[in-house]
Amino acid sequence: MKKIAFLLVSFFICVTSFGVHAAPLxxxxxxxxxxxxxxxxxxxxxxxxxxxxxxPLLRWYQNGEIEPRLATRWEQKDDVTLRIYLRENVRFHTGNAFTANDVMFTIQRLKRSTDFRAMFDxxxxxxxxxxxxxxxxTHQTTPLLLNILTYVFPMDSLFYQGRDEIIKxxxxxASKNISGTGPFVLKHRESGVRLDFTRFEDYWDKESKGNVDSIRMTPIRSDSTRLAALLSGDVDFIFPISPxxxxxxxRSSDIKFVGMPSTRILLLHMNQARRVEFRDQRVRExxxxxxxxxxIVRKILRGFSEAAGQLSVPQFLGHVPDIKPMYDLEKAKRLMIEAGYEEGFRISMMAPNNRYIQDERISQAIVAMLSKINISVDLKTLPKAQYFQEFDHRSADMMMIGWQSDTNDSNNLxxxxxxxxxxxxxxxxxxxSSYCNAQIDERIRAANIEMxxxxxxxxxxxxxxxLVKESAVVPLLWQSLAWGAKKNIRIENIVNERNFPYIGDLVVE
Structure with missing residues (x-):
């Protein structure tokens, strides 16, 4: 009888821990x-x-609030000091204990990162x-410090110490090895082919209802092939879905669709260091x-995004309601004549072909639109991994990029x-763009300390x-997000406008 009772208790613990049953994804x-x-x-x-x-130390709820994760609570000690209390009894995938040393190590490393340095400066x-x-x-009062700390994912300092070089x-x-405290352990990686994960048995969050015990993540560049894999049952969950x-x-009775607007702006940079024509505000305008x-939004994205005339989405403090997209082909032609470029000129342009929804088709449409003001465009599109190497080298006269504010605030953009x-x-x-305006930098610095x-x-x-007056960049659209999954995958509970699905919390029914 004791043996039966023990088995029942063990079964109950298993069910409670994994939310009905353990499931692959x-x-x-x-x-x-x-x-x-x-x-x-x-x-x-x-x-x-x-x-x-x-x-992370902290993460965003779906409603835009911040929730504690490896940080359990925090208090402002003075204008420039935030005290953070950390979760105890947390282990890294190596078995090393998580402590304050790991937080210190991680923040110091973030300050060395080319990409993260501006945020953590x-x-x-x-x-x-x-x-x-x-x-x-902090150096000064910092109104967005908690937002910044959502990007602190403590690293295993004992694992990385002495071999923590960052090279883009x-x-x-670090580019080939990983040890975190997260819900999944990476077991196999074949770049461009698949990543396999298993549930971390010693994961600290015992209250999570997530029951996914293994994940196979497969990159599929083609929208139609990715959707076909979902409709045929070969995969359970996909992103993105073409509009x-x-x-x-x-229309599918077996598949659920979840869509929502995001805060990501898609834009074009015009490189003034490469092209003298772009130094003329009339040409940029x-x-x-x-x-x-x-x-573009209506024809290519079928209305599943919002045309943008500025960088800041309506919910950001920097949004200016009266700034709208300003399409005016006749005025554009007059400005080209005024600038002395009635005959136009030829430029190079690069864009990704698998990073943003319909990015390649959008870039092709832009080529056609610019031809109407006699700007001929040599377009080259590349897969994401290769594209961003070229972007870092500023390899074309015009380049596309999308940006989601890391702090949910205009100033990060x-x-x-x-x-x-x-x-x-x-x-x-x-x-x-090689664009530089001291007035903008002055306001950026002021906003970073203004409470x-x-x-x-x-x-x-x-x-x-x-930015609008100087036509510094070309805002295109604010992207919308779309996910699809089998009916028994409760993705609506774990997706968000930032597109960081919290798979550790995912329930498969």
Missing amino acids: SMAFDSDPASLDPHEQLSESTLQLSHLTFD AISDVQKVDDFTVDVI HGETF IDIPRIK AINLAINQSL FEFLVACTDPNTGMGAYNA SSERRAKLLQEIERI
Whole structure:
């Protein structure tokens, strides 16, 4: 009888831990992470991997609030010191214990990362109070510090110590090895082919209802092939879904569709260092006026996005309601004549072909639109991994990029995309325009320390108005997100506008 009771208790514990039953999950995304190093590239696929294999100090709820993860609570000690209390009894995949040393190691490493440096430049120091308490000290008052800390995924300092070099697109220990505290352990990786994960048996979050015990993630570049894999039952969960295919997936009785707007802006950079023509504001304005954002959204994305005339989405403080897309082909032609380029000129353009929804078709449409003001475009599209190496080298006159604000705030867009490039601070790290305006940088710095929402909004909106007046970049659209899954996969509970699905919490019924 005791043996039977023991078995029943064991079964109950198993059911409670894995939420009814343990289940495998097969996922197909459009691409896989280029590296296992969480600090090598600030990208969506890197952050998706981080949420699988690491844990953040804090993370976003679906409603936009912040929830504690490896940080259990925090308190502001003074204007520049935030004390963070850490979760105890947490283990890394190596078996090493998680402590304050790992948080210190990680933040110091983030400050060395080319991609993350601008965000973490606000932090002057991180100090250990005891094994499970740290003080994060900023240079000045920092209104978005908690938002920034959602990007701290503590690394196993004992595992990485002495071999924590960060090289973009390089061959390093961290780019090929991984040890986090997250819900899944990476078991196999074949770049461009598949990644296999298993549930971490010693995962700290025993209250999670997630019951996925293994994952196979397969990159499938083609939208139609990815959807076919879901409809045939070969995979359980896919992202993204082409807008063309949304009606088809909605008609399927076996598949659920989840869509939502995101805060990601898709835009074009015009490289003024490469092209003298782009130094003329009239030419830049003509390019902005010649590109019909609303037509792109309507015809290519079937209305499943929103045409943009500025960088900031409506929910951001920097959004200016009266700035709209400004398509005006006749005015664009007049500006080209005024600038002395009635006959036009030829430029090079690069865009990804598997990073953003319909990115290749959007870039082809832009080529056709620019031809109407006699700008001939030599277009080259590349898979994501190769494209961003070319982007880092600013290899074309015009380049496409999408950016989701890391802090859910306008200023993150500005400091990465349009600030004067400064390798020491990381400002302008993704500014492929060589655009530089001291007035904008001054307002970026002011907004980063301004605690009043009203005054911050004014500063950020001033930046948007300057960008529009100078036609610094070409805003295209704010992207929408779409996922599909089998009916028994409860993805609606774990997807979010940032597209970091919390697979550790996923329930398969």
